[in-house]
Amino acid sequence: MPKIKTNRGAAKRFKMTGTGKVKRRHAYLRHILSTKTRKQKRGLRRSALVDPANARAIKRLLPYL
Secondary structure, eight states, X not given: OOOOOOOHHHXXXXXXXXXXXXXXXXXXXXXXXTTSOXXXXXXXXXXXXXXXXXXXXXXXXXXTO
């Protein structure tokens, strides 16, 4: 059985938690920040978990994580 290649784009964007859930960063924190409130920007700094509907697909891209 050959090894499975890890999707390198996904590997840079997602990490696994200790319990096996997929962690991600928030979008919308790159530009046009002057229109966003302090509270909004602070919330976007924190990481979030991937929705269970998409988690299975992402885990398939990251076989060894």
